[in-house]
Amino acid sequence: MSISVSGINKRFGDFVALDNVSLEVPTGRLTALLGPSGGGKSTLLRIIAGLEFPDTGSVEIEGVQATWLPPQKRSVGFVFQHYAAFKHMTVFKNVAFGLEIRRKPRAEIRQRVMELLELVHLEQFADRLPSQLSGGQRQRMALARALAVQPEVLLLDEPFGALDAQVRKELRDWLRNLHDEMNVTTIFVTHDQEEALEVSDEIVVINGGRIEQVGAPADLYDRPANDFVMKFLGPVTTLDGQLVRPHDIELLAAPGQEAIEATVTRLTRVGFEVRAELRTSKGGSEPWVQLTRIQAQELDLEPGRSVWLRTTHAPKTLAVS
Numbered sequence: 493m494s495i496s497v498s499g500i501n502k503r504f505g506d507f508v509a510l511d512n513v514s515l516e517v518p519t520g521r522l523t524a525l526l527g528p529s530g531g532g533k534s535t536l537l538r539i540i541a542g543l544e545f546p547d548t549g550s551v552e553i554e555g556v557q558a559t560w561l562p563p564q565k566r567s568v569g570f571v572f573q574h575y576a577a578f579k580h581m582t583v584f585k586n587v588a589f590g591l592e593i594r595r596k597p598r599a600e601i602r603q604r605v606m607e608l609l610e611l612v613h614l615e616q617f618a619d620r621l622p623s624q625l626s627g628g629q630r631q632r633m634a635l636a637r638a639l640a641v642q643p644e645v646l647l648l649d650e651p652f653g654a655l656d657a658q659v660r661k662e663l664r665d666w667l668r669n670l671h672d673e674m675n676v677t678t679i680f681v682t683h684d685q686e687e688a689l690e691v692s693d694e695i696v697v698i699n700g701g702r703i704e705q706v707g708a709p710a711d712l713y714d715r716p717a718n719d720f721v722m723k724f725l726g727p728v729t730t731l732d733g734q735l736v737r738p739h740d741i742e743l744l745a746a747p748g749q750e751a752i753e754a755t756v757t758r759l760t761r762v763g764f765e766v767r768a769e770l771r772t773s774k775g776g777s778e779p780w781v782q783l784t785r786i787q788a789q790e791l792d793l794e795p796g797r798s799v800w801l802r803t804t805h806a807p808k809t810l811a812v813s
C-alpha cells in the first residue's frame with residue numbers, strides 16, 4: 493500500500509512540530525524517518541497512523557483519503573516505543589488479541605499466532621507473561637502483535653529503542669527479512685543514522701519539523717543536500733575550509749598534485765581503523781582522517797611526521813558553519 497502525505501502542518505500551541513511536510517512512500521518500501529530528537533518524526537508517524545490529526549494537509553493511503561480516519565480503519569499495524577503489552581495476558585494472548593476482537597475462528601487464531609511467534613523466534617515463550625521476557629523479546633512480541641492482523645502498512649516508532657547495541661543489530665537484520673517476507677510497506681522512526689543506513693530502502697531526514705532530504709542511503713551519504721544532512725549521516729571533518737568525510741581524505745608520504753602539507757598530531761587505533769589527527773601547515777586547520785591499519789603502517793605514520801593531504805571525493809562546496 494502506498495502512502496502519500498501532502499502539505500502537513502501541525503502545531504502544539506505556538507510550537508510548529510511539522511512545517512509543510514510532503515512525502516511519497518511507494519508500496520513495499522522500507523522507509524526510515526531519521527533525525528534528531530524533537531524534529532517531528534514521531535508526530536509524522538502518528539499522523540500517518542491516525543493517532544494524531546494534522547492542522548492542515550492530507551494523508552492518502554493507497555490513493556484513498558485517510559486524513560480523518562481512525563487508526564483501525566487504515567489497515568496499518570503499529571508499534572510505538574512505549575508499547576503497552578497486556579501485562580496479565582500471556583505472550584500468546586497478546587499476539588492473538590487483534591484476531592480475537594475480530595472474532596476469527598479459534599483454530600485459525602492458534603495457527604496464525606504460532607506462525608508469528610515462530611517468525612519472531614518466540615515460539616517457546618508462548619505461555620510466558622510479558623514481564624518474563626527480555627526487552628528485545630518484548631519488542632519482538634509487539635511486532636508479532638502488530639503483524640497478527642496482516643496489516644499492509646507497518647509503522648514502527650523506534651522499534652529497537654532502549655536495547656543494547658548487539659541486540660539492536662540482530663533485530664535490524666531481522667526487520668529487513670521480515671519486511672521482505674511479509675511484503676508490507678514499512679515506515680520506521682529512528683535517530684540512529686547507522687540503523688537507517690543499514691536497513692532502509694529510503695531515508696527521510698527530518699529536522700525542526702521539515703524534511704531536509706529524501707533518498708536512498710548511499711545517495712544521502714555521498715550527495716547530502718546540505719551541511720545538516722552531511723553531518724547527521726556520518727563523520728565529517730574540515731579540510732581547507734571544506735566539509736569532507738574523514739575517509740575521503742588521502743594521505744601521501746610525499747608532495748602530490750593539489751595536496752596540502754600537514755603534520756600528524758595524534759594517532760588513535762579504534763579496532764581495525766586508525767584515526768589520524770593532523771594540523772595543516774598553511775591555515776593551521778585540524779582535520780582528522782580515518783584509514784586502515786595497513787595504510788597507516790605503509791605510511792609509517794607517527795606524531796610529528798609530515799604528510800600531504802587531498803580529497804579523493806569531490807568535496808561539497810558548502811560554507812562551513
Ligand SMILES: Nc1ncnc2c1ncn2[C@@H]1O[C@H](COP(=O)(O)OP(=O)(O)OP(=O)(O)O)[C@@H](O)[C@H]1O
Pocket residue numbers: 504507509527528529530531532533534535536681683
Ligand atoms: N502532544 C504534544 N503536545 C505538545 N508538544 C508536543 C506533543 N507531541 C510532540 N510535541 C512536541 O513536538 C516536537 C516534535 O516531537 P516528536 O515526538 O514528533 O519528535 P521526534 O523527532 O519523534 O523526537 P524523538 O526522537 O525525541 O521522539 C517536540 O518538540 C515535542 O516536544
